[in-house]
Amino acid sequence: MRPGDTRLEPRCINALTFGAIFCNRFSLFHFLLFHFLLFHFLLFTFSLFHFFTFSLFHFLLIHVFNELLGNEDIKTVLRRMIRNGRVPRSLLLTGPEGSGKRQFAFELARAIVCTSPLDGEGCGRCAACARTRKFVFPAPDAKREEFERVFFSEHTDVGTVIPCRNNVLVKSIRELEREANFKPYEAPARFFVIDEADKMNDAASNALLKTLEEPATTSHIFLITSRPDRLLQTIRSRCQTLRFAPVPAYQITEFLIANKGMSEPDAEIVARLADGSLGRAASFDVARFRERRGAMLEILRSLRGDRPNLASLMNSSESMTDPKLKDEYTERLDWLRSLIHDVWTLSIGRDVAEIINIDIRGELFALAAEFDRRELARWLRETEELRGALVLNLNRKIATDALLLGMAARK
């Protein structure tokens, strides 16, 4: 080849053609490989993202019902109702105070109004869920007229009726009846929770009965009560019933330690005293309880030994019947009764798990060794008699002196 000759020799052409073909094949191969890898990388990243978001949502989803303590069977029933689209138009939620009826009712409403439901349950995070939690209620001593209505949350399809003092007012039930006939504003359905439904008088009950008999297809009415026997039989029979059990003490204990920062002994005793009510446990004043029970424990301490400390007993009687603490008298007497009962329980050899004041079991065991079981049984009976006689207009100071001196007269 001469310089300037642009022609290519056949060998060279062959080599170039081969090179070009090779190069083309090479780049095609790499092109395909690159895109194959890119595709899989994106797929992997997406899957990873999907996995994490799904898991996160799944976690949130699980937490929605699971953050409510106890009543696992009811959670299962509610999940089934939601998944099958069979949330009843009228539902009666019964069970002890503080067992979670109200929270479950609102959680059920959230499952439907939620804008990003997860596996059928409310996400608890979206704006719709958040708005269902925001209510403004009148003060407990507000005028009666202020209670004569349905209180809507910031979500216009989730409302509640609450009692005014000891009555669910007929006007609020009539407004519920009107509202229940309206189509939902933004959610697929409307929800009305009647709190303490047993406080409806006859007029309110009859107004509600009318609504339950002709239910609007897009409205749900949930009745909450710890005394279902006080509802009209006709109301009960028109509602599907969910019966809540008390929350087990161990779950309340765990909740108090994790959420209220309580020490284990405090949480343990509060859980026992709460009697299955998470609400009662959460609002329990431990310091106040210790002070009251401590004063009553002092009575049992004064009775130890051969010579009971009469001066200390009279001091106890004095402070128990202090007119300034008039409202606390019954509570103090109940603590005295509870302590005597625990010491008696231990003195007859029953399981320590049966006592209430578990946090001071050491001292109660020591007291059980000091006293005779028959004597403890007598103290228990006398304390209960005094408790029963409180409905009569008796002189508490004289009665308490008599009780404590009677207890000291054992030796």
Ligand SMILES: [Zn+2]
């Ligand atoms: Zn939501």
